[in-house]
Amino acid sequence: MTLEKTRFLSYICPHCRQSVIVEKDVFSLAAAPAHIKCPCGKSELVVEFLPQRVHLTVPCVACGREHQVSCPTHAFLREKALAFSCASSGLDCCYVGEEGPVYAATARLEQAVDKLGDPASEEDGAEKAPFLDPVVMEEVLSEIRDIAARGGSSCTCGSKNWTFQVNYSSVDLMCTHCGAQMRIPAATADDLADLCCKTTLLLRGKERE
Ligand SMILES: [Zn+2]
Numbered sequence: 024m025t026l027e028k029t030r031f032l033s034y035i036c037p038h039c040r041q042s043v044i045v046e047k048d049v050f051s052l053a054a055a056p057a058h059i060k061c062p063c064g065k066s067e068l069v070v071e072f073l074p075q076r077v078h079l080t081v082p083c084v085a086c087g088r089e090h091q092v093s094c095p096t097h098a099f100l101r102e103k104a105l106a107f108s109c110a111s112s113g114l115d116c117c118y119v120g121e122e123g124p125v126y127a128a129t130a131r132l133e134q135a136v137d138k139l140g141d142p143a144s145e146e147d148g149a150e151k152a153p154f155l156d157p158v159v160m161e162e163v164l165s166e167i168r169d170i171a172a173r174g175g176s177s178c179t180c181g182s183k184n185w186t187f188q189v190n191y192s193s194v195d196l197m198c199t200h201c202g203a204q205m206r207i208p209a210a211t212a213d214d215l216a217d218l219c220c221k222t223t224l225l226l227r228g229k230e231r232e
Pocket residue numbers: 036037038039040041061062063064065066
């Protein structure tokens with residue numbers, strides 16, 4: 024496969040909650056920092072090429088802050104869909120990649136964002152729910168338990184021992200042997216449907232020699 028000449032980038036504007044998806048020429052991105060603005064003018068995604076990495080400043084719809092994220096340049100240029108996520112909510116906040124996968128991932132994030140409460144109303148002491156969607160989370164956890172009970176979860180390091188951490192809208196599986204991690208989204212019905220199709224969960228840890 025040859026290098027793509029353009030990349031699609033997307034995020035959801037924290038102010039107006041529109042999806043912002045643009046196609047950018049790789050050479051112009053590399054030449055100068057790009058400021059990708061929401062049509063409402065209140066947020067922008069900044070993309071900057073550093074010597075070995077690409078640095079992005081992403082407005083986050085889930086927590087309302089900006090996230091500083093980066094990835095190796097080759098990943099930015101080649102991956103079908105790279106996802107950057109919000110550390111405090113576990114939701115994705117930005118995608119980079121090919122047109123189809125980026126549009127699909129963004130559509131899915133829109134569904135999750137629809138479940139976010141109005142941030143303004145949460146400030147007057149109303150208790151924040153522990154999960155974005157408790158029903159989906161419960162189902163995802165029970166599905167993970169089922170897969171584990173069948174012996175379907177393992178790590179490429181050869182270990183079958185793992186532990187997990189439950190986040191706001193995802194579950195992180197961790198190999199207790201090598202520390203490899205895998206994030207399972209638990210935000211929408213599609214996330215659950217994806218997980219239900221799986222018979223095994225494979226953590227990508229150290230390859231066994
Ligand atoms: Zn906007």
